[in-house]
Amino acid sequence: MDSLKDGHFTFSRDTVEQDFTLLTAALDASITGIIITDNRLTDNPIIYCNSAFEKMTGYDRKEIIGHNCRLLQREDRTQKERQQLREGIDQGKPVMVEIRNYTKTGTLFWNELYVSPIKDASGKVTHFIGIQHDVTRRKQAEAELENERQLMEQRIEERTQSLKLGQEYVESIVQTVRESLIVLDNNYKVLSVNDHFLRTFKVNKEETENKLLFDLGNGQWNIPRLKELLEKVLPTNNPVVDFQVEHDFPYIGHKVMLLNAHRIEYSGEYKDRILIAIEDITDRSEIEKRKDDFLTVASHELKTPLTTIKGYVQMMNRFMPEETDEKFKDILAKTAQFIDRLSNLITELLDVSRIQTGKMAIHREMFDFDQMIAETVEGIQAASKSHQIIIKGEPIGSYNGDESHLIQVVNNLVSNAVKYSPESKIVEVHKAFVSDYIKLSVIDNGMGISAEDQQKIFERFYRAGDIQTKFPGMGVGLYICDQIIKQHGGTLWVESEKGKGSNFSFTLPTKEAPGKK
Amino acid sequence: MSKKKVLVCDDDTGILEMLELALESDETVIITESNSLNVIPLIEKEKPDLILLDLWMPVLSGDQILRAIRQQTDTQSLPVIIISASLDGAKIARENGANDFLAKPFDIDELFNRVCKQIEVGC
Numbered sequence: 001m002d003s004l005k006d007g008h009f010t011f012s013r014d015t016v017e018q019d020f021t022l023l024t025a026a027l028d029a030s031i032t033g034i035i036i037t038d039n040r041l042t043d044n045p046i047i048y049c050n051s052a053f054e055k056m057t058g059y060d061r062k063e064i065i066g067h068n069c070r071l072l073q074r075e076d077r078t079q080k081e082r083q084q085l086r087e088g089i090d091q092g093k094p095v096m097v098e099i100r101n102y103t104k105t106g107t108l109f110w111n112e113l114y115v116s117p118i119k120d121a122s123g124k125v126t127h128f129i130g131i132q133h134d135v136t137r138r139k140q141a142e143a144e145l146e147n148e149r150q151l152m153e154q155r156i157e158e159r160t161q162s163l164k165l166g167q168e169y170v171e172s173i174v175q176t177v178r179e180s181l182i183v184l185d186n187n188y189k190v191l192s193v194n195d196h197f198l199r200t201f202k203v204n205k206e207e208t209e210n211k212l213l214f215d216l217g218n219g220q221w222n223i224p225r226l227k228e229l230l231e232k233v234l235p236t237n238n239p240v241v242d243f244q245v246e247h248d249f250p251y252i253g254h255k256v257m258l259l260n261a262h263r264i265e266y267s268g269e270y271k272d273r274i275l276i277a278i279e280d281i282t283d284r285s286e287i288e289k290r291k292d293d294f295l296t297v298a299s300h301e302l303k304t305p306l307t308t309i310k311g312y313v314q315m316m317n318r319f320m321p322e323e324t325d326e327k328f329k330d331i332l333a334k335t336a337q338f339i340d341r342l343s344n345l346i347t348e349l350l351d352v353s354r355i356q357t358g359k360m361a362i363h364r365e366m367f368d369f370d371q372m373i374a375e376t377v378e379g380i381q382a383a384s385k386s387h388q389i390i391i392k393g394e395p396i397g398s399y400n401g402d403e404s405h406l407i408q409v410v411n412n413l414v415s416n417a418v419k420y421s422p423e424s425k426i427v428e429v430h431k432a433f434v435s436d437y438i439k440l441s442v443i444d445n446g447m448g449i450s451a452e453d454q455q456k457i458f459e460r461f462y463r464a465g466d467i468q469t470k471f472p473g474m475g476v477g478l479y480i481c482d483q484i485i486k487q488h489g490g491t492l493w494v495e496s497e498k499g500k501g502s503n504f505s506f507t508l509p510t511k512e513a514p515g516k517k
Numbered sequence: 518m519s520k521k522k523v524l525v526c527d528d529d530t531g532i533l534e535m536l537e538l539a540l541e542s543d544e545t546v547i548i549t550e551s552n553s554l555n556v557i558p559l560i561e562k563e564k565p566d567l568i569l570l571d572l573w574m575p576v577l578s579g580d581q582i583l584r585a586i587r588q589q590t591d592t593q594s595l596p597v598i599i600i601s602a603s604l605d606g607a608k609i610a611r612e613n614g615a616n617d618f619l620a621k622p623f624d625i626d627e628l629f630n631r632v633c634k635q636i637e638v639g640c
Contacts, residue, residue, distance in 0.1 A: 296604065300573060303602035307622040308531040314625040315539055343622050350604065363608065404607075 033057070033132035035069070039117075039125050043068050044089070047127075056111075056134050058104035069130065072101040072111070085115060092117045092125040098135060110139040179277050186272035188213045188230065200280055202251040213276075220247045226259070234263045234274065244281075255282045292353055299350045303343065310339050337383060347408075351480045362487045367403040369396040369438065370431070376410045377429060380418065386425075387418045393431035396438055401488055401508060409481040409492075413442040413504045416477065421446025421501065437490065437507040445501040454494055458482040481506075521638045524565035526550045526582070527600070528574040532621075536569065539625055544638040553577040557585055560592060567636045572601035572609060583613045596635040600628075 027034055033053035037044045045066045054061060057072060064071070073082070081097035088095030094116045101111040112135040118127040174181060180197035182190055190209050198204060201217065213230075214222040229240045240261035248254050258279040264270045313336050320329065354360040373391060381389050410429075417427040424445040432439045449457065458478050478492075485492040489509045496502035523545055525536050533549040540547050548563055550556055553574040560568070568586070572579035579599060586592045599610035602621035610618035617631050632638065 299604075300602045303621050304529045305531060307600075307602070308529070308535045310622040311532075311535040311539055311625050315535075318625075339622070354604075 028052075033111075033130075033134075035064075035130040035132070037069065037128045037130065039089075039127055044128065053132060056103075056109070056132060057101070058107075063104070073099070074102045074106070076100050076102070085113075088115060089117075089128065092119065098139070109134050109136045111135070179279050182213070182276040182278070184213055184274040184276065186274070188274070190216070191273070197278070200252070200278070201249065217250045220245065220249050230261060230274065234261060237263070237265060239263075255280055256285045257281065295350050295353045299346045302346050306339065306343055306346070310336070310343070313339060348477065348480060351408075360483065360487070362402040362405065362484075364400050364402060366398050366400050369399040372403055372407060373410060373429060373431065373440070376407050377414060380411065380414050384415075384418045387421070387427050388425055389414060389418070389427045389429060391429045391431070394433065396431050396433070399438065399508065399510070402484070405484045406488075406508075409484050409506065410440070410442075412477045412481050413506075416504070417442050417444035417446065417502070420444065424501070433510075434507065436511045437509055439505060439507050441503055441505040443501065443503045448498045448500045449494060449496040449502055450498045454496060457494065458492070520544055520546045521567065521636045522546050522548060522563060522565040523567045523569065523632070523636075524548045524550065524556070524559060524563065525569040526553060526556050526574075526579075527569075527571035528553065529571070532571075539628070540632065542638070553579070553582060556582050560586070560595070566596070567632065568595065568597045569632075570597055570599055570615075572599060572603050572606055580609050580613045583610075583615060587614045598631055598635065 027050040030050060031052050033056045034048075034050045035046050035053055036048040038047045041047075045068060046064055047066075049061055049064055053064075057064070070077075070082075073079070079099055081099040084097050085095055085099070094114070096112070096114045098110055098112050101109055103109060112133040114131040116129045116131070117125045118129060120126050175195045177194065178196060180200050181194040182197060183192045185191055190211055190213060193205070193208050198208070203217070208216060214227065223245065226240075226243060226245070229243060233240060240259065243259040243261075245257045245259055246254075247257070258281045259276060260279075261274055261276045264273045264275065313332065316332055317336070320332070351360060373396075377389050377391060381387075414427060414429060421427065421444040426445065428441075428443040430441040430443065432441075458481075482492045485506045485508070490507040492504070492506040494502055494504050521544060523540055525533060525540075525547060526549075527533055527536075528551055530551050533551060537547045537549050548559065548565065550559055554577050556568075556570075556577075570579045570582060579601065583597055583599070586595055586597060596616045597614075598617040598619060599606060599615045600619045600621060600623065601610070603609070606620060607618045616635055619628060619631055
């Protein structure tokens with residue numbers, strides 16, 4: 001190929017035809033659409049197109065030659081790229097646009113169009129070369145990407161919105177809750193408080209947030225025991241539960257507050273923060289105190305006439321003539337029995353109230369355990385001729401405990417055994433030492449207790465199944481017994497099977513009662 | 518043998534009547550008083566051998582009377598049995614120097630026992 005030198009065509013008359021054929025073939029071999037328009041003719045018509053252009057647009061060469069390029073835009077005339085093209089052509093400058101074109105069959109394709117002017121020696125634009133790339137696929141990818149991005153943005157927006165809503169939701173709960181809430185950092189500095197806190201303590205955010213908990217107000221939370229709980233117990237993953245603070249608070253006066261604290265354990269931004277919930281129980285404790293006072297007075301007042309009645313009934317017994325008939329004696333004995341029951345009920349009522357408010361105190365004194373059991377059993381034996389109550393086991397000796405309360409327990413267990421075993425004759429009371437404990441068991445062969453009821457009989461006011469109709473009572477006896485034994489540092493439990501009798505046992509520690517203060 | 522004097526002080530007249538009836542015998546004279554303010558003068562006047570004393574009484578309570586009795590030299594060893602329906606009755610009785618305590622409602626026989634322990638009558 002003579003006409004090619006150093007990579008450039010060098011035309012000569014001899015090779016021009018060959019060269020031209022070669023160049024045309026090269027143009028047709030390109031996958032880039034190429035057109036040439038003649039600017040000197042009216043409306044700048046297309047005068048050449050290569051086969052790539054034909055392929056891209058679906059037009060034959062003969063269908064396109066002589067037309068202006070706008071043919072490719074069909075009715076889609078409002079594209080701003082047309083304006084750019086127009087300006088470039090008018091000014092004879094090269095332009096590059098991405099423009100929507102349509103094939104002969106009307107299918108949209110994106111055309112990356114590069115228009116380059118050809119100038120003659122005088123600088124006048126004679127022709128334009130249009131270089132076209134079908135960039136539909138890229139455009140589609142771009143559109144998809146854009147779409148994806150918008151979708152993502154929308155999702156983020158939605159998530160943010162939902163997070164915000166969630167936060168507002170939680171916030172509104174925190175603000176609505178009728179309990180004061182404080183959040184502390186791990187140095188006991190107040191990070192935030194809820195509205196209820198501010199209202200309860202009549203303080204504002206400024207004097208509360210960013211202050212140390214122990215410095216708030218007049219130092220109402222600066223309690224050594226509370227400090228110790230927060231500093232030593234909380235970090236061991238144990239919450240502070242129902243810590244009672246009684247204090248003369250600034251602005252609001254004497255109040256009783258119940259404090260619960262919890263440390264955030266999960267890792268992350270909030271780790272080691274401390275949440276404190278404070279409940280004002282002033283009114284509640286006041287009401288409880290009044291209820292206690294009322295019950296104390298009521299029981300005292302009820303027992304007073306009962307004392308007189310009991311005395312008279314016993315005197316009637318004393319002064320009863322020899323010849324009194326058995327029926328009358330029986331009536332008097334029954335009367336005495338029910339006076340005792342009434343007396344016990346009044347005592348129980350008061351005990352329940354005291355246990356509930358944690359005021360039932362145990363007064364320990366040395367007493368003869370064996371004698372206590374013997375006397376208590378004797379008392380019940382005297383009133384219940386139907387059963388024989390047998391004391392077995394080893395002697396215990398003296399014990400340091402609250403005798404009157406323990407009598408109450410033994411009384412309750414033994415009379416229950418008698419009461420709930422109407423068909424059987426024998427109730428056994430068994431004393432033993434087990435390790436460091438005294439163990440007392442009361443065994444009957446009565447109706448027994450179902451597994452389900454065994455769970456509940458130690459609860460307050462619980463009465464097992466059909467018991468209520470046959471054996472009236474308040475259902476507090478075992479609850480009180482359980483509490484009394486617990487206060488002594490022991491346990492009370494039952495082993496029983498329906499129809500096969502029950503075995504109620506309790507233990508009492510013989511070594512110094514474990515740390516119940 | 519001269520009769521023993523037992524002074525019973527309780528603001529409830531029902532109990533007073535009942536106790537008077539129960540404790541009266543050939544060996545004892547019972548003096549009852551429902552107004553606790555009168556107790557101290559009554560002790561001086563009657564010089565009883567035993568006092569049965571209630572705790573919860575209006576104006577002057579049983580423990581106050583008991584402390585007063587224990588503070589005076591001529592009555593400091595006078596036997597006093599506290600009879601009360603109060604829950605901390607036993608504790609109050611012990612702390613204020615009572616000789617014995619009996620919770621209301623009590624057993625009449627038990628009362629006789631306790632009285633007997635103090636003044637050896639009605640045993």
